[in-house]
Amino acid sequence: LLGFAVTQRYGDQAAFLGAGGYHHHIGLNTWESAGATPPPPGHTGLYHSAFLYPDRQQLARALRRVLEAGITLDGAADHGVSEAVYLRDPDNNGVELYRDRPQADWPRDAQGDLKMVNAPLDVAALLAEAN
Known part of the structure; x- marks a missing residue:
């Protein structure tokens, strides 16, 4: 399903x-x-595993395969520095599929410090990039 x-x-x-x-x-x-x-x-004994995709389109394609397989998402988040979707493997382990944004696009506060966020991810917009 993930290509391995x-x-x-x-x-x-x-x-x-x-x-x-x-x-x-x-x-x-x-x-x-x-x-x-x-x-x-x-x-x-495993909290979760995470798989980094090289870009938004590849993450979108992986997400499409997951949803087409009937797997339910546990969540989807925009962390500012990355976009991530969360699901469970057949053994109920947590799995994170994500992509990092380019560092130049990371959100920063007025002092230039990194500003992490935990906002809802627009899954429909992500899926639109799967083609």
Whole structure:
């Protein structure tokens, strides 16, 4: 759905996922958690994962695929420096899909300090850029 394919497996302990022919963008493994205290029932021990898209159009295309697959969004936010949509994976882990705005477009206060915001994202306007 997000464009990744498994490129390599190491038994049941690790897997690499890549997109666009790249050997791996994501490496998943259980090596560091071997012998660790397990998370509580119903939890994986992961708060959320975030996937950065290179531009607004690519984020819009990913969002369109998510919605076409019938996945419900948990939320969508404009943070001033970035735009993000939030959803759940099949194991109920939080997933963030986002894109950063160019630094020159980041909101700043009168002193020039970064001014983060948490405003609603216009999802319809974002989707209009998917083509």
